[in-house]
Amino acid sequence: EIVMTQSPATLSVSPGERATLSCRASQSITNNLAWYQQRPGQAPRFLIYGASTRATGIPARFSGSGSGTEFTLTISSLQAEDFAVYYCQQYDNWPRTFGQGTKVEIK
């Protein structure tokens, strides 16, 4: 099973600032990585696939990068609605696995 490790566990950021979230895979997953956002009481929301391709309707302030084992999600200028928990997920191998999440909170 591929283990996905996210850091940091919590990120405190002021509105308008940049947030950088990291995700590491225990083995190479090429670019078979997705990012999700989850607000309290809601289902996860699909943000990015292929490590860097935004899903339909996702604002351009969200960007993803990386390949192999190291990946990054960047939110260029945090808006109020962006404070949430973010998960990475690999879909290179079975079972599909998620990271433990990074909570982006208001500083």
Added chain:
Amino acid sequence: EVQLVESGGGLVQPGGSLRLSCAASGFTFSTYAMNWARQAPGKGPEWISHITSSSGTVYYADSVEGRFTISRDNAKNSLYLQMNSLRADDTAVYYCVSPLITTTNRVYWGQGTLVTVSS
């Protein structure tokens, strides 16, 4: 508009069974694989099962292998999860999850159905 609507959750005793359903609409269900995922209280999501479009291939997470069975009825645009020998650690919100839908460039999750395993 793509919609996934789960049903069938509830309170069940340890060792009991439950069958979840997911009604899909807004896309050509019969041409896409489908998935179930779950999220225990205060935890991250966990993928638990996958079924190909024709039901020819299924996968399970180790945590549910041998106890849960995924199935689908393409004529009814429906996905199912039969859950047997339920344990307390199966308590979670269960989600029906699409793959990337090529016509909309999105992955869809249902609203979830809560399964509580407790005596």
